Amino acid sequence: MLAKKVLFILLSSLLVSVTAEARDHADVLLGSPNGLALTPPMGWNSWNKFACNVNEKLVRSAADGMASSGMREAGYSYIVIDDCWQGERDHAGNIQADAKKFPSGMKALSDYVHSKGLKFGIYSDAGTKTCGGFPGSRGHEFQDAQQYAAWGVDYLKYDWCNTDTQDAQSSYLTMSQALQASGRPIVFSMCEWGNAKPWLWAKNIGNLWRTTSDIVDAWDYMHPKGWSMGLLHIIDMQADLAPYAGPGHWNDPDMLEVGNGGMTDSEYRAHFSLWAMFAAPLIAGNDLANMDAATKAILMNQEVIAVDQDPLGVAGSRIWKDGDAEVWSRPLKGGGRAVILFNRGKEARTIQVTWDQLNYPAGLPAKVRDLWQHTDLSSAKGHVGAVVGGHAVVMLTIKP
Numbered sequence: 001m002l003a004k005k006v007l008f009i010l011l012s013s014l015l016v017s018v019t020a021e022a023r024d025h026a027d028v029l030l031g032s033p034n035g036l037a038l039t040p041p042m043g044w045n046s047w048n049k050f051a052c053n054v055n056e057k058l059v060r061s062a063a064d065g066m067a068s069s070g071m072r073e074a075g076y077s078y079i080v081i082d083d084c085w086q087g088e089r090d091h092a093g094n095i096q097a098d099a100k101k102f103p104s105g106m107k108a109l110s111d112y113v114h115s116k117g118l119k120f121g122i123y124s125d126a127g128t129k130t131c132g133g134f135p136g137s138r139g140h141e142f143q144d145a146q147q148y149a150a151w152g153v154d155y156l157k158y159d160w161c162n163t164d165t166q167d168a169q170s171s172y173l174t175m176s177q178a179l180q181a182s183g184r185p186i187v188f189s190m191c192e193w194g195n196a197k198p199w200l201w202a203k204n205i206g207n208l209w210r211t212t213s214d215i216v217d218a219w220d221y222m223h224p225k226g227w228s229m230g231l232l233h234i235i236d237m238q239a240d241l242a243p244y245a246g247p248g249h250w251n252d253p254d255m256l257e258v259g260n261g262g263m264t265d266s267e268y269r270a271h272f273s274l275w276a277m278f279a280a281p282l283i284a285g286n287d288l289a290n291m292d293a294a295t296k297a298i299l300m301n302q303e304v305i306a307v308d309q310d311p312l313g314v315a316g317s318r319i320w321k322d323g324d325a326e327v328w329s330r331p332l333k334g335g336g337r338a339v340i341l342f343n344r345g346k347e348a349r350t351i352q353v354t355w356d357q358l359n360y361p362a363g364l365p366a367k368v369r370d371l372w373q374h375t376d377l378s379s380a381k382g383h384v385g386a387v388v389g390g391h392a393v394v395m396l397t398i399k400p
């Protein structure tokens with residue numbers, strides 16, 4: 001009798017600690033200021049390709065391109081105008097679009113984007129001026145949020161230029177609250193470049209936060225002052241950030257450069273694969289009206305997109321590194337793993353991963369699929385490897 005009682009106590013305390021652990025884990029993962037972006041947002045933003053050359057014709061053509069190319073069906077939905085759309089504030093302080101660039105006005109443009117079955121996004125800045133020198137939202141947060149809602153805005157990217165001594169956390173919180181007070185569901189994209197480590201505090205403020213300064217369309221580049229960087233540097237900066245991402249709140253290693261011409265197709269495949277590994281927002285930054293076949297094949301690789309959008313929402317980590325060879329992995333819903341064998345170097349090399357490294361049951365045979373070749377490899381047990389070309393990835397799923 002006593003033994004039974006002891007066993008019961010033991011079992012129930014075990015149960016309590018298991019549930020507590022599960023709850024802690026869920027608490028880390030869940031968290032969204034507004035219930036939005038339960039998978040990483042997918043869309044397009046004007047900045048990487050067009051910088052300040054934005055106007056309503058360009059934005060309409062991007063919406064047309066997204067709708068006609070198959071990108072909309074592939075899961076992309078947000079059409080986001082970055083900096084330089086703003087005119088002056090009116091006498092009441094309301095922000096207005098530049099009437100030369102946007103003669104039909106923002107509401108008409110937003111209606112057009114919505115008519116294509118897409119969502120509409122816009123850009124502002126927490127400081128007095130945007131990075132391009134246009135009016136920022138400082139002191140106008142609630143007024144601007146109301147204006148965006150009236151225009152039908154679904155997504156706000158909020159930059160960090162000209163913020164002087166402002167505190168990042170309270171500045172982003174103010175706009176987050178302003179968006180919620182607007183009554184319209186608006187995804188909040190924080191563009192603070194990772195300066196104040198937003199992954200530590202922004203889970204209930206924004207849906208995504210930039211983790212680095214600006215991406216440059218290059219494999220390996222670093223601005224002398226760190227103000228922008230190429231792919232490899234951005235990738236390295238994501239290596240320890242996986243625990244901070246989850247449904248509703250994502251690390252944002254900046255927008256995609258796929259199709260912009262500064263890297264080879266193989267390098268762009270690596271770029272896209274790793275962003276999916278990070279559970280990063282997939283925000284295309286190219287000219288959607290003019291995409292070659294290779295660009296389309298990368299941006300619309302449904303198997304890689306499925307990894308990015310995996311409902312479990314656990315981001316991937318670097319689990320092994322030997323010089324230029326790396327292995328990255330993330331758990332998928334249903335017990336599988338997504339794996340990237342990543343070769344940063346110029347020469348091809350063989351890269352291998354063991355089930356052990358993946359925390360995958362060692363004796364369990366697995367179905368292995370190559371997400372770029374779109375082929376099933378023969379069922380593997382214990383390990384899998386491949387020859388990976390220079391500046392390339394092999395991306396696999398390993399599933400029970």
Ligand code: GLA
Pocket residue numbers: 047082083130131132159191213214
């Ligand atoms: C900053 C941001 C970029 C872009 C520009 C616009 O540099 O990090 O993504 O929005 O401003 O001026």
